[in-house]
Amino acid sequence: MNTTPKLRTYSISDLAKEFDVTTRTIRFYEQQGLLNPARQGQTRIYSPKDRVRLMLTLRxxxxxFSLAESKELFDMYDSTTEGDEKQLLYxxxxxxxxQADMRQQLRDIQRLQEELNNAEERCRDALSKVRVGKRQKQKTG
Amino acid sequence: MNTTPKLRTYSISDLAKEFDVTTRTIRFYEQQGLLNPARQGQTRIYSPKDRVRLMLTLRxxxxxFSLAESKELFDMYDSTTEGDEKQLLYxxxxxxxxQADMRQQLRDIQRLQEELNNAEERCRDALSKVRVGKRQKQKTG
DNA sequence: ATTTTCCTTTACGTAAACGTCAACCTTGAT
DNA sequence: ATCAAGGTTGACGTTTACGTAAAGGAAAAT
Structure with missing residues (x-):
C-alpha cells in the first residue's frame, strides 16, 4: 500500500508570491528552523506541510509571536507523540x-475597536463642520 | 473660574511600576514624541493624560503597533479639532x-484559539496514555 | 555630614527580522 | 551559443525598541 501519495510541491517564489513575502524571508525562516524544504539538487522544494508552517508563522x-516562539510551538506539537510526561506537562x-495571551489580546482588540469607532465619529463630526463652514463662506463670499 | 483643576501627577517610577516597564522605556517614548511630561526643574512630572498615553502605547x-504608528494616531486625534478637510479625510x-487590521487580528486570534485548544486536547490524550503506560509497568515490574 | 535614593543626560551596545548586494549555478528559450 | 529567469550561499547593512553603563545633580534619611 502506498502510504505516501505524491503531494503538490511549491517553489520558493510560489510561496513568496502567495504570501507576499520575499524569498529572503523564506530562507531566513528555514535558517531559524521553522521550515524544512526538501532539495532537488540545490533547489528547495516545498511541501504542503511547509506551506502550512509558513502560513502559521506569518499569522x-x-x-x-516571535519566530522563536512559533518554532517552539511547532517543535512541541511535532513531539506530542513521543514526548515524556514532563515534556507534555511543560x-x-x-x-x-x-491562551491567556490571546484572551488578553481579544480584550485589547475590542477596546481598540471601540476607540477607533469613537475617533471615527469625532472625525466625521469635525469634517461636517468644516464643510458647513465652507458652504457659509461660498454664500457670503 | 478655574478651568484647570489640579489633577494627580506621577513620577517616572510610579508609572514604571504601574505598567511594569523600565524608566528607560518611558524616557524613550518621550524622545519618540509619545509622551510630553511637564518638568519641575529637571524632573519629569506626568499627568493623567500622559498616563493614558503610556497605557495606550503599551496596548x-x-x-x-510600532511606536511611530501609535504616535501618528495620537497626533491625528489631537488635531481633529483644527484639522482641515484633507487632514480629516486622511x-x-x-x-x-x-479597523481592517483589527478585524483581521480578530480572525487570527479566533483561529489560533481553536488550534491551541486542539493542541491541548491532543496533549492531554498523549499525557493520559503515558500515564497508563506507567501504571502497566508498575504492575508487571 | 554623608550616604542612599531618585532623578537626569549622553552615549554606546544589542537582538530580532529581515534588506541588499555579490558572485555564482543551471536551465529553458531564442 | 548565449542570455535571461530563477535558484543558491555568504556576508554585511538597517531599523526598531529598548538595555546598559557612566557621570552627575538634588533631596531625604541616618
Whole structure:
C-alpha cells in the first residue's frame, strides 16, 4: 500500500508570491528552523506541510509571536507523540500561557475597536463642520 | 473660574511600576514624541493624560503597533479639532485601515484559539496514555 | 555630614527580522 | 551559443525598541 501519495510541491517564489513575502524571508525562516524544504539538487522544494508552517508563522507574526516562539510551538506539537510526561506537562503549561495571551489580546482588540469607532465619529463630526463652514463662506463670499 | 483643576501627577517610577516597564522605556517614548511630561526643574512630572498615553502605547504594542504608528494616531486625534478637510479625510482613511487590521487580528486570534485548544486536547490524550503506560509497568515490574 | 535614593543626560551596545548586494549555478528559450 | 529567469550561499547593512553603563545633580534619611 502506498502510504505516501505524491503531494503538490511549491517553489520558493510560489510561496513568496502567495504570501507576499520575499524569498529572503523564506530562507531566513528555514535558517531559524521553522521550515524544512526538501532539495532537488540545490533547489528547495516545498511541501504542503511547509506551506502550512509558513502560513502559521506569518499569522503568528501578526499576533506578535516571535519566530522563536512559533518554532517552539511547532517543535512541541511535532513531539506530542513521543514526548515524556514532563515534556507534555511543560507543553500544556506553554499552551495555557498562549491562551491567556490571546484572551488578553481579544480584550485589547475590542477596546481598540471601540476607540477607533469613537475617533471615527469625532472625525466625521469635525469634517461636517468644516464643510458647513465652507458652504457659509461660498454664500457670503 | 478655574478651568484647570489640579489633577494627580506621577513620577517616572510610579508609572514604571504601574505598567511594569523600565524608566528607560518611558524616557524613550518621550524622545519618540509619545509622551510630553511637564518638568519641575529637571524632573519629569506626568499627568493623567500622559498616563493614558503610556497605557495606550503599551496596548498598541501588544497589538503589533510600532511606536511611530501609535504616535501618528495620537497626533491625528489631537488635531481633529483644527484639522482641515484633507487632514480629516486622511485620518478617516488611516482609521479604516486600522479597523481592517483589527478585524483581521480578530480572525487570527479566533483561529489560533481553536488550534491551541486542539493542541491541548491532543496533549492531554498523549499525557493520559503515558500515564497508563506507567501504571502497566508498575504492575508487571 | 554623608550616604542612599531618585532623578537626569549622553552615549554606546544589542537582538530580532529581515534588506541588499555579490558572485555564482543551471536551465529553458531564442 | 548565449542570455535571461530563477535558484543558491555568504556576508554585511538597517531599523526598531529598548538595555546598559557612566557621570552627575538634588533631596531625604541616618
Amino acid at each position: 503568528g507574526k501578526r499576533l506578535g 507543553m500544556l503549561n506553554i499552551l495555557e500561557k498562549k | 498598541g504594542k501588544r497589538l503589533g 485620518m478617516l482613511n488611516i482609521l479604516e485601515k486600522k
